[in-house]
Amino acid sequence: MIEFRSVGKTFDDGTVAVRDFSLVIPSHKTTVLLGSSGSGKTTLLRMINRMVDPSGGAVLIDDVDVASQNPVTLRRSIGYVMQNSGLLPHRTVVDNVATVPMLRGVRKSEARAQALELLDTVGLDRAMAGRYPSQLSGGQQQRVGVARGLAVDPNILLMDEPFGAVDPVVRAELQQELLRLQGELGKTVVFVTHDVDEAFLLGDQIVLLRTGGEVAQIGTPAEILARPADDFVASFIGADRGRRVLRIREVDGARVVVDAQGRAAGVLEP
Numbered sequence: 517m518i519e520f521r522s523v524g525k526t527f528d529d530g531t532v533a534v535r536d537f538s539l540v541i542p543s544h545k546t547t548v549l550l551g552s553s554g555s556g557k558t559t560l561l562r563m564i565n566r567m568v569d570p571s572g573g574a575v576l577i578d579d580v581d582v583a584s585q586n587p588v589t590l591r592r593s594i595g596y597v598m599q600n601s602g603l604l605p606h607r608t609v610v611d612n613v614a615t616v617p618m619l620r621g622v623r624k625s626e627a628r629a630q631a632l633e634l635l636d637t638v639g640l641d642r643a644m645a646g647r648y649p650s651q652l653s654g655g656q657q658q659r660v661g662v663a664r665g666l667a668v669d670p671n672i673l674l675m676d677e678p679f680g681a682v683d684p685v686v687r688a689e690l691q692q693e694l695l696r697l698q699g700e701l702g703k704t705v706v707f708v709t710h711d712v713d714e715a716f717l718l719g720d721q722i723v724l725l726r727t728g729g730e731v732a733q734i735g736t737p738a739e740i741l742a743r744p745a746d747d748f749v750a751s752f753i754g755a756d757r758g759r760r761v762l763r764i765r766e767v768d769g770a771r772v773v774v775d776a777q778g779r780a781a782g783v784l785e786p
């Protein structure tokens with residue numbers, strides 16, 4: 517369990533990124549921090565592994581304040597996947613994945629063997645292992661990024677817009693892959709995105725943020741859809757545009773689901 521207790525962050529230049537944020541993130545689930553640009557999502561995510569230290573309040577992992585932990589040790593125990601994969605350009609794919617385990621003392625041959633298995637786990641052909649990141653497509657690079665995030669077998673996986681830079685088709689593939697992986701691994705995933713559809717697809721719990729890390733609503737996708745807390749939430753999730761309002765229409769005895777514009781979205785099974 518990860519807990520934010522009245523956390524605030526004011527950067528040195530006076531920017532208040534987060535005012536007063538409290539949240540409990542349950543273990544073995546995916547929690548999505550959703551909000552528009554500048555709402556403080558990345559700042560909050562980075563407080564978990566001490567890439568950012570709060571100016572006030574505390575972040576606890578399993579009841580231990582992260583401020584009491586060595587930042588380097590902490591960072592090496594938590595998986596971190598970012599938008600542009602963050603791979604080391606002069607190291608091969610297999611070495612990129614093996615780097616952190618080796619820093620933690622795993623022997624090179626063993627770390628590489630594990631890295632190859634992780635390539636299988638994230639659905640990347642082992643034939644890619646000897647390539648450099650620039651020789652991979654964006655989607656393949658992100659898979660390597662996920663493999664690297666999983667390399668120390670962390671309990672916690674932090675993902676900061678990990679699929680933001682790839683095209684919609686690859687993005688959908690990577691999302692499905694993450695759902696499959698999470699079904700197998702059951703990590704505590706904290707996922708940052710500004711994409712409502714992505715949030716609703718991946719999140720067990722959604723935390724919708726306004727500017728300053730202010731919580732607009734917390735709930736499951738279904739709860740937020742069913743009862744948006746206010747106009748801001750309704751607008752953000754598209755409910756006000758009727759985008760997510762579906763209706764059932766009878767067509768030749770079949771029940772067809774149509775969207776607010778009357779376009780067919782699917783058929784209900786009898």
Ligand SMILES: Nc1ncnc2c1ncn2[C@@H]1O[C@H](COP(=O)(O)OP(=O)(O)OP(=O)(O)O)[C@@H](O)[C@H]1O
Binds near residue numbers: 551556560710
């Ligand atoms: N190192 C920094 N120094 C000063 N201000 C910062 C720093 N990092 C972030 N900020 C500011 O803090 C606020 C929150 O930034 P943050 O990156 O957490 O938002 P975000 O919701 O993740 O946005 P995005 O979706 O664009 O990444 C923004 O106003 C940003 O400009």
